[in-house]
Amino acid sequence: MTRVLVIEDEGQTRSIFMRCLAFEGFCAIEAENGTVGVKLAKMHLPDLIICDIMMPDMDGYGVLSAMRSHQATAAIPFIFLTAKVTMPDLRQGMEMGADDYLTKPCSVEQFLSAITTRLERQAQIQTRSNPPSSSPKIETGIFPSCPRLSQVFAFIEENYQNSISLSDVANAVGYSPAYLTNLVQELTGYSIKRWITERRMSEARQLLRETNQPVRQIAEGLGYPDAAYFTRYFRELHGDPPQSWRNCARLRSA
Numbered sequence: 001m002t003r004v005l006v007i008e009d010e011g012q013t014r015s016i017f018m019r020c021l022a023f024e025g026f027c028a029i030e031a032e033n034g035t036v037g038v039k040l041a042k043m044h045l046p047d048l049i050i051c052d053i054m055m056p057d058m059d060g061y062g063v064l065s066a067m068r069s070h071q072a073t074a075a076i077p078f079i080f081l082t083a084k085v086t087m088p089d090l091r092q093g094m095e096m097g098a099d100d101y102l103t104k105p106c107s108v109e110q111f112l113s114a115i116t117t118r119l120e121r122q123a124q125i126q127t128r129s130n131p132p133s134s135s136p137k138i139e140t141g142i143f144p145s146c147p148r149l150s151q152v153f154a155f156i157e158e159n160y161q162n163s164i165s166l167s168d169v170a171n172a173v174g175y176s177p178a179y180l181t182n183l184v185q186e187l188t189g190y191s192i193k194r195w196i197t198e199r200r201m202s203e204a205r206q207l208l209r210e211t212n213q214p215v216r217q218i219a220e221g222l223g224y225p226d227a228a229y230f231t232r233y234f235r236e237l238h239g240d241p242p243q244s245w246r247n248c249a250r251l252r253s254a
Helices: 011-022 034-044 060-068 087-096 108-131 147-161 168-171 177-188 192-210 215-221 227-238 241-254
Strands: 001-008 026-032 048-054 076-083 102-105
Touching: 001 034, 011 026, 011 108, 026 034, 026 215, 034 048, 034 060, 034 227, 048 060, 060 076, 060 087, 076 215, 087 177, 087 215, 102 108, 147 168, 147 177, 147 192, 168 177, 168 192, 177 192, 192 215, 192 227, 192 241, 215 227, 215 241
Parallel strands: 001 026, 001 048, 048 076, 076 102
Antiparallel strands: none
């Protein structure tokens, strides 16, 4: 049964939400404040969290920060509930990793629609992160072992041959670009762009060693329509242009 945690200090509103969730067949968990909500989230690991922003002991931003900084709860979809949302509020929440906002008062239909949409999106992310055995696998040594970023690296692995960007990756894993940038930089020391490049260059080296494909064909196949740009970038990283690197690599292995 899908577990939804509602963190709301206003008793009547919380009661309405709990009845709606129970009626729709969800396992509804309630918390009357942020401190209790954080404890229940870590205890029950809900599939989705709905949290009011303005609460007396720990506000919604504090709850979200606690969720995103704890490995077991970092990827749980998080919807803010607020009576008033300004652009700075929206920006702050999204940069911290909020997935959506609901403005109070909201209808039952809006409440349930937001939950359904986020749960469906999360299911798509998990499916993408666990491809069938015939799909490409992440190569050991390219991406670090980091459970919090497994979805990120899985998406890059599946799409590095396309022209993907930070926004594409962030959208695929359900984070804001700013939050994802900070998270990846903090955990790996590299940016999303650098990891995309690392994967592409690993493939480029393999193709240069093992095939006779022209450099232009390799570049285009790795998402670089401009072969000259690919060549310059390859040289910056490896010290030699692709064709010279290929010749040296083959001499070493001969």
